[in-house]
Amino acid sequence: MRYRYSSLLRHFGLELKIRVERSSLTSRFTEAMVSTLSVAISLIIAAAIFTYQQIDPIIAYKEIFLSAFGSFDGITYTIVKMIPLLLCGAGLIVAFKANVWNIGAEGQLLLGAIVATWIALFSLKTAPHYISIPTMFALGFIAGGLWALIPAILKIKFNVNEVLTTLMMNHIASKIVEYLIYGPWKGKAAWGFPQTDIFPTNTCIPCIPNTRIHYATLIIAISSALIISILLSRTKIGYEIRVFGIKPEVARYAGISSSRVIILSMLISGGLAGIAGVGEVAGLHHRLRYPWAISSGYGYTAIIVAWLSRLNSIAIVPVSFLLGGLLVGGDTIQVVFRLPVNVIHIFNGLILLCLASGEILLKYRFKIEVKRHGTLVSSSS
Amino acid sequence: MKGIIRSFLLTPPEKSSLLNIPRGEVVVKMQGITKRFPGVTANDHVDFELRAGEIHALLGENGAGKTTLMNILYGLYRPDEGEIYVGNRRVKIGSPKDAIKLGIAMVHQHFKLIESLTVAENIALCIEEYKFFSHIQDVKKNIGELSEKYGLRIDPDARVWQLSAGEKQRVEILKALIRRAKILILDEPTSVLTPPEKRELFKILRRMAEEGCGIVFITHKLHEVMEVSDRVTVLRKGRVVATLQTSETNPKQLAKLMLGKEIPLRPITHTASLTYKEAPILEVRNLYVLNDRGSLAVKGVSFEVFAGEIFGIAGVSGNGQRELIEAITGLRKVKLGNIILMGEEVTNRTPKDIIERGVAFIPEDRLNMGIAQDLSISENLILKKYRYTPFSGHLFLNLDHINKWVDKLIKEYNIITPSSRLPAGVLSGGNIQRLILARELSGNPKLIVASNPTRGLDVAATNFVRSLLIEQKKRGVAVLLVSEDLEELLMLADRIAVIFEGKFMGVLPTSKADVNRIGLMMAGIEMAKVRS
Numbered sequence A: 001m002r003y004r005y006s007s008l009l010r011h012f013g014l015e016l017k018i019r020v021e022r023s024s025l026t027s028r029f030t031e032a033m034v035s036t037l038s039v040a041i042s043l044i045i046a047a048a049i050f051t052y053q054q055i056d057p058i059i060a061y062k063e064i065f066l067s068a069f070g071s072f073d074g075i076t077y078t079i080v081k082m083i084p085l086l087l088c089g090a091g092l093i094v095a096f097k098a099n100v101w102n103i104g105a106e107g108q109l110l111l112g113a114i115v116a117t118w119i120a121l122f123s124l125k126t127a128p129h130y131i132s133i134p135t136m137f138a139l140g141f142i143a144g145g146l147w148a149l150i151p152a153i154l155k156i157k158f159n160v161n162e163v164l165t166t167l168m169m170n171h172i173a174s175k176i177v178e179y180l181i182y183g184p185w186k187g188k189a190a191w192g193f194p195q196t197d198i199f200p201t202n203t204c205i206p207c208i209p210n211t212r213i214h215y216a217t218l219i220i221a222i223s224s225a226l227i228i229s230i231l232l233s234r235t236k237i238g239y240e241i242r243v244f245g246i247k248p249e250v251a252r253y254a255g256i257s258s259s260r261v262i263i264l265s266m267l268i269s270g271g272l273a274g275i276a277g278v279g280e281v282a283g284l285h286h287r288l289r290y291p292w293a294i295s296s297g298y299g300y301t302a303i304i305v306a307w308l309s310r311l312n313s314i315a316i317v318p319v320s321f322l323l324g325g326l327l328v329g330g331d332t333i334q335v336v337f338r339l340p341v342n343v344i345h346i347f348n349g350l351i352l353l354c355l356a357s358g359e360i361l362l363k364y365r366f367k368i369e370v371k372r373h374g375t376l377v378s379s380s381s
Numbered sequence B: 001m002k003g004i005i006r007s008f009l010l011t012p013p014e015k016s017s018l019l020n021i022p023r024g025e026v027v028v029k030m031q032g033i034t035k036r037f038p039g040v041t042a043n044d045h046v047d048f049e050l051r052a053g054e055i056h057a058l059l060g061e062n063g064a065g066k067t068t069l070m071n072i073l074y075g076l077y078r079p080d081e082g083e084i085y086v087g088n089r090r091v092k093i094g095s096p097k098d099a100i101k102l103g104i105a106m107v108h109q110h111f112k113l114i115e116s117l118t119v120a121e122n123i124a125l126c127i128e129e130y131k132f133f134s135h136i137q138d139v140k141k142n143i144g145e146l147s148e149k150y151g152l153r154i155d156p157d158a159r160v161w162q163l164s165a166g167e168k169q170r171v172e173i174l175k176a177l178i179r180r181a182k183i184l185i186l187d188e189p190t191s192v193l194t195p196p197e198k199r200e201l202f203k204i205l206r207r208m209a210e211e212g213c214g215i216v217f218i219t220h221k222l223h224e225v226m227e228v229s230d231r232v233t234v235l236r237k238g239r240v241v242a243t244l245q246t247s248e249t250n251p252k253q254l255a256k257l258m259l260g261k262e263i264p265l266r267p268i269t270h271t272a273s274l275t276y277k278e279a280p281i282l283e284v285r286n287l288y289v290l291n292d293r294g295s296l297a298v299k300g301v302s303f304e305v306f307a308g309e310i311f312g313i314a315g316v317s318g319n320g321q322r323e324l325i326e327a328i329t330g331l332r333k334v335k336l337g338n339i340i341l342m343g344e345e346v347t348n349r350t351p352k353d354i355i356e357r358g359v360a361f362i363p364e365d366r367l368n369m370g371i372a373q374d375l376s377i378s379e380n381l382i383l384k385k386y387r388y389t390p391f392s393g394h395l396f397l398n399l400d401h402i403n404k405w406v407d408k409l410i411k412e413y414n415i416i417t418p419s420s421r422l423p424a425g426v427l428s429g430g431n432i433q434r435l436i437l438a439r440e441l442s443g444n445p446k447l448i449v450a451s452n453p454t455r456g457l458d459v460a461a462t463n464f465v466r467s468l469l470i471e472q473k474k475r476g477v478a479v480l481l482v483s484e485d486l487e488e489l490l491m492l493a494d495r496i497a498v499i500f501e502g503k504f505m506g507v508l509p510t511s512k513a514d515v516n517r518i519g520l521m522m523a524g525i526e527m528a529k530v531r532s
């Protein structure tokens, strides 16, 4: 492969060649570079979109940055958004390492939210804190995990592509939530709004004073990232997940059960998304609401978080913080510039696209040579 | 119109001046080529020269740098130092595309064909790399002409997945012919061929050389060098040790050059043991197994393998060997029949169950089944051990123990690598096989199932593998050895079965076996008839 930007550069008597060479070793550094570059390129393309909308991109970016990271409040909001991203993203790392394409974190999150609501409003409404909240987290994990198990079993038994099933399961989950808030669970004190009653205080996850950071969930999120890092690098099942993800034939030859890997990786990723759902309703909204009001696409953004961190469960902590900030900034510019909600999704989509293209960068080593009338001026790789 | 198309088809894009280089003139000159990889210098100031019309063997041990040197010529790697001249012109070959433009073609050890397309379609694709329009009928006609001219038998309408390795190789050669390549590189072409296919290949190569093509022939088999080449360049540890006229050298000298010392031509001898008192380790009864396409590949095979015995299975590849051993190792479902391991029925058990009963498996397809190229060497080594103490506890891998054990194994099996953390994919072909052997033989197996374990290995490595198998046999291990190399079977096995189209043509003790008899059986004649 060789690309020549001849027409432009020949003009200056220069010839630029980018040589591409397959390389077997990719360093952490190049991986980080790809992620950074993807974000940078997306920022540039998004800038063009802003300009087209007659918004000065510099001002827009400044607004995004300041609203997310420029004040105490901003940072706390960013952390609030970071919590579900980190939980879902950490879980997705496990699935993606196993080469299982779980696109269903969104639905798995909603299942966690449903279970938490059920506990808060119907089953444990009078139980003390230390019972109700751990129960919510535990059952939320199980609910999200079981929801993810359905596509896993379909994949194992009938070889159904999990991308399609997990995606469809998202819609089902969202319809169930709608059914509940319009129907049986509709709040008596909700003045006809499609939402449940507010949770009793003993079932709300406490927040850091003066913020909306439900710290119990934050702690669970950060520890699950650490646990997953250890799980993947140090444990037997982590090893099985990696072998299977890299080469299923070899895994089979080694006697690794593919069903076990698929089920476990889906359970873990669905379960963590379920915990995120518990956090959203019990820690933030304190009631079950419209699906998009609870999640606003965390399950999808988490896919980007996972890939931006290059499936590294330590890097995912700062990455989810940054993307949380992007979501906060996105909310702000919607209000300030009266932009449609989708702008931020466009941006997310751009990042994913750049990341996917960046994969090529990792597989090949690039050598850039600039030649002037045939003599080498500079060469770098 | 058709005429125009045809002329398009047959004219290479750049009028290559190479086409007119007379036989005997230098077509490729590589000078001072150096290529370093992290931790190794694969090529160290290598000089190499190829003339039009010659077959030039590139000889060297596993890891000597043969593939690397030719990958450089084919544009897959860029040399760190050195110059390349093609037809007197200094060239920079940045990619295989550049190489193809210069008239260079390479047949890799692992073929690059699209399995679901037909032969003609695959070939059309390679032409279309530089032609926007080519008619499949014209391509077929071209194939027909070329096949006739060079004696390459191939059905242009066959789908590639239906072809044997030898036929796939012919497709690759056809691709080179159709592009009118003047320089053809073959990387260990004989390692996938049966003896008759090999003879055929040599004929084709001779014919191409007569036409003025320059051919590089990578190998580590001395007799092939003697048989087919005009000149030979010997590489050792990344350096050229000699370039000789084949007629002026002999295998002994070549071996010495290649290894840097007299080879320990310790012919492997062993006495076949023929009386078995104990119960067999492996018993296969009336086994039927399907292949990937759903037709019967193994049709009612029965045999036993005893402790301390090497049981050989001879046969041209594709006669059910693969399906048979995959059934035994639990990787493939058995349709009918029984597999009994140490007295216990294990038919259709999981691979894990079979591994745990002490069955080691050295697979034929090293790169697709034997190792995961993206995992590290050490992670590949623990593939079958990681579940058990002391390699792991209930949950965690015991990395301390693993690292120590891996280092020990790397030394013991002489795997050449700067670090066990490197991905296994960077190892040379021979070292990959050492890795697999290290992994499979290190666990005190009861039964070893080995499929062409010395394919692609150099003399030293081949001896190493064979002596390991004999050592295991002496320790009382039962060995099931599937090989296409008849000499290997005659050297190692106690008994030899010949398989043809999924059936055993007969089982005979090695003492009563000879090449001719087995050869006839391999062609499908039953033992009883051979005798008469």
Ligand SMILES: Nc1ncnc2c1ncn2[C@@H]1O[C@H](COP(=O)(O)OP(=O)(O)OP(=O)(O)O)[C@@H](O)[C@H]1O
Pocket (backbone or CB within 6 Å): A024, B037, B038, B040, B041, B042, B060, B061, B062, B063, B064, B065, B066, B067, B068, B069, B220, B416, B426, B427, B428, B429, B430, B431, B456
């Ligand atoms: N992409 C790579 N990255 C790192 N090291 C490499 C790479 N390719 C080859 N090597 C190393 O370079 C050396 C030469 O390898 P090469 O494949 O050229 O050997 P070879 O002579 O073809 O051996 P074989 O007969 O086993 O195929 C080996 O030590 C190998 O490990």
Ligand SMILES: [Mg+2]
Pocket (backbone or CB within 6 Å): B066, B067, B068, B187, B428, B429
């Ligand atoms: Mg090689």
